[in-house]
């Protein structure tokens with residue numbers, strides 16, 4: 460995988476990777492032509508190398524957003540691991556014009572210099588994608604930002620383990636943390652139980668991982684868990700519902 464752009468340490472503005480202070484992500488191409496970020500020292504990508512946009516569409520939009528929409532006049536979404544903002548951008552471009560409240564948790568936002576190089580707006584071929592992406596990524600933390608008439612964004616620089624979430628305040632959760640092998644503490648039952656409580660009845664959590672331990676922990680937290688077909692290069696993904 461070719462590294463396209465690497466931020467020099469002199470260009471940093473306090474956004475170093477938390478997992479190792481000296482590690483910096485690089486931009487790489489994935490199989491569908493869309494970029495992702497790679498943390499080289501961990502060999503961990505922000506998205507599937509089989510296609511970043513393809514994966515986000517499959518897991519979060521098709522298995523998550525589309526499943527949560529029926530019967531809803533508004534939607535409250537929580538994203539765990541906002542990262543490059545790709546899931547929020549796709550949600551903006553694919554959701555119908557109903558009010559959406561999008562809360563994004565990201566303790567370690569990628570450097571804006573990297574974000575500015577990502578090719579999502581160009582590839583999504585919608586005239587408004589560039590402007591919307593800039594608005595999403597430049598929105599301040601801890602403020603309610605109106606991105607469009609229908610889409611409200613609240614960014615929080617917090618960790619999912621520490622954040623307080625009110626009960627029954629979300630309809631849909633995009634769980635997009637680094638893999639369970641890399642950050643096992645984010646996939647524990649205690650975290651899923653917090654999310655379960657924060658979901659309204661009927662609420663949905665979707666994630667790209669279908670690891671046995673993840674499904675068991677979701678089940679232990681109270682979810683009804685289903686395994687769905689995965690995107691290219693991945694057999695299964697997981698959807699969990701609060702019945």
Ligand SMILES: C[S@@+](CC[C@H](N)C(=O)[O-])C[C@H]1O[C@@H](n2cnc3c(N)ncnc32)[C@H](O)[C@@H]1O
Pocket residue numbers: 504505506539540541542543544545546564565566567568617618619620635636637638642645
């Ligand atoms: C798989 S990547 C990001 C994917 C992101 N949704 C995207 O489309 O770019 C995982 C993200 O989780 C963030 N993260 C790390 N620790 C976290 C924590 N304790 N709570 C919430 N997010 C965390 C990372 O900084 C990273 O941005």
